[in-house]
Amino acid sequence: MPTVVHHDCTRLVPLFGGLSQAAKDEIDALTQERHLTKGEQIARPGDGERLVVVAHGLLKTYQLTTGGNEQLLNITKPGGYIGEQALLGAPNPNAYTEALAASTVCFIDRSDFTQLLLSHPELSVALLTATAKKIQQAEQQTGYLADESVPDRIHAYLDDLRTESGCPTVTIPFAWKELANYLGTTPETMSRQLKAMVQAGEIERQGKTITFVD
The missing domain is CATH 1.10.10.10 (Winged helix-like DNA-binding domain superfamily/Winged helix DNA-binding domain)
Known part of the structure; x- marks a missing residue:
């Protein structure tokens, strides 16, 4: 059997914390890891649909105003992720994501992640819970701006x-x-x-x- 490469994402990210080791190994086999330098982009409009998980560092997601200025949407810290909107069929066509510091991220393509959700219902529940918290944070920002x-x-x-x-x-x-x-x-x-x-x-x-x- 091929050796499974273990990624920090499956060990450090709460989204995968409740899964069995066998399930984590399955995720590791589908995961690609990437190291980003400060200012490097990891997602932009038109990119393929995938889940991006942060193991180390910080990411910012923003969109550009009509005047060309950045409007910050969120900051993703270690343990967080982006891309779930695209995976669920509602991508933001104007969003960019880049590293605020040297970062390590992992990403899983939509087709692979969809199969994981089907074979591991507990992952679906974890994703819904974590996504609800992200929505709460977005509402919190809206409250600030109000x-x-x-x-x-x-x-x-x-x-x-x-x-x-x-x-x-x-x-x-x-x-x-x-x-x-x-x-x-x-x-x-x-x-x-x-x-x-x-x-x-x-x-x-x-x-x-x-x-x-x-």
Whole structure:
């Protein structure tokens, strides 16, 4: 029998965590691994349909506005994935995905992944659960952008980050420029607002690490 190459994706990604070792071996046999440099694209309009899973690094997915500017859609951290919309027949024809840092990803073509879903119903349940969480995050971003006040958007994002972490010290998971884009503002406005929060005694800041002062 050929030797199965084990990929980090099947070992580290929660989506596959509940599967048996035999099922993980089956996924490994269908998986291709790729190492990305910062700024390298992994998905663009017109690409083939596939699931892309992040083992290490960070990916950003965005679309271009009519003015040619990037509109950030989401950030994918280790353990996350993109491409499920295309696999389920609803691709975003305008989306691009690129590495925010040196990253390791794995990808599985649609036909292979469809067979995995049919042969492993527990994977289907895991995919639905994880996708529901992604939809919740997208709705959360929409909620941020619904606030007319940029300070309110920043406060809401930081409060949610604190709630998610469960502690008063949080670290912004990506660059300030990306966060500003995500919240629909500019890095300069972001910097001014954070400085105002420090001066008001609401937070302490060291680089991208923020501590809330109660």
